[in-house]
Amino acid sequence: MSTRLTGVAILAGFACFCGMACGQCVEPDNGFGTATMPPAACSYSSPMGDMHIIDGLPAGDTIDIDVRLENFFPVNEAPGGLFGGTTTQYGAQLVLPMQGTGSLSGFSRFIVMQLPNDGTNFFDCFPRVNGDPIQQFEMQLRAMSGDYFGDPDFCILRIRAGVDLGLPTTGYTTLQSAPANSWHCDSFFDLNYSIEFQGCPGSPLDGFSGTTFGLVRITTDLCPTDLNNDGVTDTSDLGILLSNFGGPGPLGDLNNDGVVDTADLGLLLNQFGTQCFPV
Numbered sequence: 001m002s003t004r005l006t007g008v009a010i011l012a013g014f015a016c017f018c019g020m021a022c023g024q025c026v027e028p029d030n031g032f033g034t035a036t037m038p039p040a041a042c043s044y045s046s047p048m049g050d051m052h053i054i055d056g057l058p059a060g061d062t063i064d065i066d067v068r069l070e071n072f073f074p075v076n077e078a079p080g081g082l083f084g085g086t087t088t089q090y091g092a093q094l095v096l097p098m099q100g101t102g103s104l105s106g107f108s109r110f111i112v113m114q115l116p117n118d119g120t121n122f123f124d125c126f127p128r129v130n131g132d133p134i135q136q137f138e139m140q141l142r143a144m145s146g147d148y149f150g151d152p153d154f155c156i157l158r159i160r161a162g163v164d165l166g167l168p169t170t171g172y173t174t175l176q177s178a179p180a181n182s183w184h185c186d187s188f189f190d191l192n193y194s195i196e197f198q199g200c201p202g203s204p205l206d207g208f209s210g211t212t213f214g215l216v217r218i219t220t221d222l223c224p225t226d227l228n229n230d231g232v233t234d235t236s237d238l239g240i241l242l243s244n245f246g247g248p249g250p251l252g253d254l255n256n257d258g259v260v261d262t263a264d265l266g267l268l269l270n271q272f273g274t275q276c277f278p279v
Helices: 005-014 235-245 262-270
Strands: 027-028 050-052 061-065 068-079 086-100 108-115 122-125 134-147 155-162 169-176 183-199 209-219
Touching: 050 183, 050 209, 108 134, 108 155, 134 183, 235 262
Parallel strands: none
Antiparallel strands: 027 183, 050 061, 061 086, 068 086, 086 108, 086 122, 122 134, 134 155, 134 169, 155 183, 169 183, 183 209
């Protein structure tokens, strides 16, 4: 395991003891001593950052997207893949609340993009030991591909991610056994994405087009600033961040830019005093 992912494993290990009070998702046992991935009952969201449309817009303008990946249907996980673990084909929805900035500050949309379960969307998991009370494993998104049609603002809206599409996207999951034959699931992907768009005639985006490349972490953990997973963002979490200040993370690197710095401190202070609640 790489040094980066070893650090991620430590972070995930902290997270697995969080329980429902910290906003973890819960997935039923699939009958084989583990949970099926991805967790169909849960959402991957981006609480510490947004997707963005930037390229092709006027200078200083952006469209910010508070993305969620959810409503997986159906999930087909089977032995195989590149790493000797499992491979999963899935369908899902990309939920895309959009808000413009700058001269586009009045632009606001809510789009739900379907990701079809037609073999174009899939990822691989490294091996895990079914039946173990704590199961930790790396993941690699092979492909995520979605298009949105028939929109009055976007004549083209196309989102891509995954190593098979030239956009390497890794992730990590910790499953911890829970009551009622279920599993707490703490899972994330560092989503390396592209968004291609073309504005429609007569819309606020008329005459604009481009492709933006970016990186955003999507996670099932709703409280990433709760670094010690005690259910609240407080002085203990501040101390953890400051003890890692200037380092590469992952603990304390809330915006996933490879360093624990003032940007991460600002994110934590913005959530200071926040309590975490069940999903």
